[in-house]
Amino acid sequence: MVNGGLGIACYGLSQALADKTDLSFIVPKSAASPKNMHLIGLNEKEHAVHQVENESIAYSKLIKMHQVDVELDPYQQLPLAKKEKVQETKSQGIFSKKKKSKAPSRAVPIPPPTSSPFTFDIKDLYGNDLLKNTTVYTELVIAETKDMDFDVIHCHDWMTIPAGIELKKRTGKPLVVQIHSLEYDRSGPESNGLIFQIEKWGMEEADYVVPVSNYTGRIAFSRYGVNPRKLFTIRNGMESILPYKKEKPFKDPLVVFVGRMTQQKAPLQFIEIAQRVLKKKPNTRFVMAGTGNLLPETVESGAHQKLGDRIHFTGQLNRQQLFDLMAMADVYCMPSMSEPFGLTALEAVQFKVPCVISAQSGMYELLKGALFADHWNTGAFAEHIVSLLSNQKLRSKCVTQATKDIEESTWEHAADRAMALYDKILN
Amino acid sequence: MPSVCLYFQVHQPLRIRNFSFFDLGKASDYFNNELNEEILNKVSDNCYLPANKLLLNLIETHKGNFKCSFSLSGLVIEQLAKHRPDVIASFKALADTKCVEFLGETYYHSLAAFYNREEFDRQIKLHKQALRKYLGVTPKVFRNTELLYQDAITETVHNNGYEGIWIEGSENNLGKANTNRLYRSHPHENLALIPRNFVLSDEIAFRFHQQKSTLKADQFTKKILQLTAPQNTVNLGLDYETFGEHFHEEAGILSFLSQWINNSIATKKIEFLTSSETIDRFFTVKKLMVPHITSWADSEKNISAWVQNDMQKECIEKLYSLRDIIFKLKNRSLQEIWSALQCSDHFYYMSTKQHSDGEVHNYFSPFDSPHSAYIAYINILTDLELTIDKMRIYSA
Numbered sequence: 163m164v165n166g167g168l169g170i171a172c173y174g175l176s177q178a179l180a181d182k183t184d185l186s187f188i189v190p191k192s193a194a195s196p197k198n199m200h201l202i203g204l205n206e207k208e209h210a211v212h213q214v215e216n217e218s219i220a221y222s223k224l225i226k227m228h229q230v231d232v233e234l235d236p237y238q239q240l241p242l243a244k245k246e247k248v249q250e251t252k253s254q255g256i257f258s259k260k261k262k263s264k265a266p267s268r269a270v271p272i273p274p275p276t277s278s279p280f281t282f283d284i285k286d287l288y289g290n291d292l293l294k295n296t297t298v299y300t301e302l303v304i305a306e307t308k309d310m311d312f313d314v315i316h317c318h319d320w321m322t323i324p325a326g327i328e329l330k331k332r333t334g335k336p337l338v339v340q341i342h343s344l345e346y347d348r349s350g351p352e353s354n355g356l357i358f359q360i361e362k363w364g365m366e367e368a369d370y371v372v373p374v375s376n377y378t379g380r381i382a383f384s385r386y387g388v389n390p391r392k393l394f395t396i397r398n399g400m401e402s403i404l405p406y407k408k409e410k411p412f413k414d415p416l417v418v419f420v421g422r423m424t425q426q427k428a429p430l431q432f433i434e435i436a437q438r439v440l441k442k443k444p445n446t447r448f449v450m451a452g453t454g455n456l457l458p459e460t461v462e463s464g465a466h467q468k469l470g471d472r473i474h475f476t477g478q479l480n481r482q483q484l485f486d487l488m489a490m491a492d493v494y495c496m497p498s499m500s501e502p503f504g505l506t507a508l509e510a511v512q513f514k515v516p517c518v519i520s521a522q523s524g525m526y527e528l529l530k531g532a533l534f535a536d537h538w539n540t541g542a543f544a545e546h547i548v549s550l551l552s553n554q555k556l557r558s559k560c561v562t563q564a565t566k567d568i569e570e571s572t573w574e575h576a577a578d579r580a581m582a583l584y585d586k587i588l589n
Numbered sequence: 590m591p592s593v594c595l596y597f598q599v600h601q602p603l604r605i606r607n608f609s610f611f612d613l614g615k616a617s618d619y620f621n622n623e624l625n626e627e628i629l630n631k632v633s634d635n636c637y638l639p640a641n642k643l644l645l646n647l648i649e650t651h652k653g654n655f656k657c658s659f660s661l662s663g664l665v666i667e668q669l670a671k672h673r674p675d676v677i678a679s680f681k682a683l684a685d686t687k688c689v690e691f692l693g694e695t696y697y698h699s700l701a702a703f704y705n706r707e708e709f710d711r712q713i714k715l716h717k718q719a720l721r722k723y724l725g726v727t728p729k730v731f732r733n734t735e736l737l738y739q740d741a742i743t744e745t746v747h748n749n750g751y752e753g754i755w756i757e758g759s760e761n762n763l764g765k766a767n768t769n770r771l772y773r774s775h776p777h778e779n780l781a782l783i784p785r786n787f788v789l790s791d792e793i794a795f796r797f798h799q800q801k802s803t804l805k806a807d808q809f810t811k812k813i814l815q816l817t818a819p820q821n822t823v824n825l826g827l828d829y830e831t832f833g834e835h836f837h838e839e840a841g842i843l844s845f846l847s848q849w850i851n852n853s854i855a856t857k858k859i860e861f862l863t864s865s866e867t868i869d870r871f872f873t874v875k876k877l878m879v880p881h882i883t884s885w886a887d888s889e890k891n892i893s894a895w896v897q898n899d900m901q902k903e904c905i906e907k908l909y910s911l912r913d914i915i916f917k918l919k920n921r922s923l924q925e926i927w928s929a930l931q932c933s934d935h936f937y938y939m940s941t942k943q944h945s946d947g948e949v950h951n952y953f954s955p956f957d958s959p960h961s962a963y964i965a966y967i968n969i970l971t972d973l974e975l976t977i978d979k980m981r982i983y984s985a
Contacts, residue, residue: 410614449610457960462941466903470967471974474610474964474971476611
């Protein structure tokens with residue numbers, strides 16, 4: 163699905179890591195079984211038997227935060243949630259331990275509560291019961307790892323941070339917290355709620371913090387006060403795609419936006435950009451792929467400008483549809499307010515689509531062959547798009563350079579970086 | 590003797606498919622034929638056939654003492670003729686009794702009256718032809734889409750030979766004037782205005798079965814008797830689908846209808862008249878000026894059910910902006926597609942109204958949200974434009 167770079171990243175990294183080390187991969191739901199790794203889908207376990215220790219260190223901290231933070235109000239269920247026993251049952255699933263003899267060390271990456279990236283449901287991640295689910299998830303991870311032997315705990319984003327910390331406190335094993343996206347990215351500079359606090363807490367407790375870009379590392383440092391010596395950037399890889407071209411149903415140039423329709427991805431700014439582009443190139447068409455809480459407002463804003471016949475909304479796309487769209491696109495535009503990495507841009511590059519991207523993104527340090535603008539500067543975005551649509555030389559220059567830029571962007575490479583980090587921690 | 594003038598609205602739109610960006614340029618169908626046929630069959634079996642049969646029986650039983658009017662949109666006639674000729678035959682049987690009058694309206698159940706006068710006129714004529722062809726009748730009284738009305742539309746209606754026009758009996762039409770009388774239109778004084786008594790009409794249409802209480806036939810007869818002073822007429826207008834579709838037969842809606850009609854005639858104090866008979870009997874001198882657009886829909890009773898938010902405005906303006914080129918191309922099927930896209934229902938589904946009005950919009954919409962309805966519709970307009978471009982190339 164288009165929504166959910168986090169799931170895709172965890173999947174890609176774990177796949178590559180599984181070839182290099184013993185890996186236990188704990189996810190709340192398992193729909194597909196990735197190759198070569200020990201995948202534990204918690205929905206396939208009988209949960210009722212798990213014991214919960216209420217007075218655990220991690221929980222007491224969480225409860226304490228609950229008492230001091232005003233923004234906790236919507237989450238009042240939190241202290242109750244941990245007492246609940248999840249009754250969901252299924253027969254024994256894939257649960258046989260698998261060990262690799264060659265592996266020098268073992269790691270337990272704890273990815274966020276997603277299933278396989280391809281069955282990723284946005285509601286799992288951003289639904290109302292998220293916090294409760296996070297708490298339950300933590301309990302289940304503790305129970306799951308009781309008899310497990312491992313060397314490193316590697317968790318991803320705030321939903322898994324309580325589990326990572328709890329595990330560290332109990333076992334004394336080093337904790338790696340990988341940051342795919344921060345509350346700062348999702349909610350802006352004013353963010354200071356519970357999730358922000360969990361992230362801050364996780365990065366404080368972590369032995370190493372792994373941002374997916376130096377950009378995100380700078381936010382961790384400047385906004386969360388993380389000790390820069392603990393930062394270790396590991397950029398995402400990408401699924402290698404066999405690019406193709408597809409004929410558009412019209413002759414008009416096509417500019418695409420792909421992403422959740424949320425404040426972070428700036429869909430309303432994209433409408434403004436489109437409006438500016440149309441002033442210079444009135445035959446341009448735009449596609450906005452994705453859904454989110456801002457979708458209705460974005461659609462209405464397009465209608466208000468009377469651009470509805472120029473801006474096409476597709477809703478959420480599957481992989482094939484996304485590829486078809488990239489295969490038709492003339493320009494890819496990502497105006498995000500803050501984008502830790504920007505996996506979709508790598509897909510656009512693979513499809514030889516020139517990109518116009520927010521300078522507030524991880525892509526800024528990776529793609530020399532893209533045009534950048536500050537996220538608030540819709541005029542600059544529009545100018546870049548118009549340039550790319552009118553200047554064939556510039557287009558091919560961008561595409562050639564960008565293709566070179568992403569040569570190193572493989573999951574294999576990311577996994578090597580992770581292995582290097584584990585070595586550093588363990589030796 | 591006081592009288593009741595009752596008319597039933599019969600309409601089924603050609604609902605569009607969930608047309609996506611990926612359908613563009615693929616010569617895909619715009620209309621959801623399966624769904625349209627499914628609904629048509631369902632409504633035919635639940636409502637049109639049983640209710641027509643019931644009314645026919647009543648007409649025969651009461652030997653001409655029961656009369657009523659019908660307004661069938663061109664789109665429903667067209668769909669029935671194609672898929673349910675049995676239903677057309679049952680309407681024809683009603684027409685043949687001479688106790689049922691059929692009203693004129695716009696063929697496509699459109700808002701053309703307010704967007705293109707020429708198109709409005711064309712659709713009135715098309716509809717007249719359809720009534721002649723399928724039911725062998727010529728309409729004398731007009732009823733615009735959803736009782737949308739404004740002084741400005743009277744000219745076209747009058748020029749098409751109509752004697753009168755139904756309007757909503759609401760305050761934005763009548764002010765403090767009595768609902769249960771007729772009026773003259775302005776500026777065309779020869780048109781009679783028949784105001785619909787929406788309080789009593791909604792008593793059946795919306796409040797027939799509420800919580801645990803069901804409206805009783807004798808209660809309703811009493812309410813009418815209270816209102817009908819000697820010189821008055823109670824004009825009731827109802828969606829025909831109320832009888833068997835919106836309320837199912839198990840709720841007793843059909844037996845209510847027959848009991849109420851039997852009751853009323855038995856009192857010998859109530860007379861049923863057709864729309865033109867009502868005009869003949871009650872036409873008065875009092876003029877009504879309505880400079881703004883009124884209708885029977887939602888609590889506002891204006892055009893806001895169809896044209897209020899930016900999505901609705903964009904779509905309808907875009908649609909009518911294509912008219913000239915569509916007609917220049919002289920391609921019949923393209924014209925018909927464009928025409929069916931005028932159906933007011935498409936815009937109704939895009940309404941973002943909340944609360945009880947919003948609930949009614951949702952009830953009728955085949956889309957999961959007004960935004961989905963808009964996206965599908967605007968994609969179709971885009972595809973229509975791409976088709977027009979192609980036609981220009983190949984017909985040159």
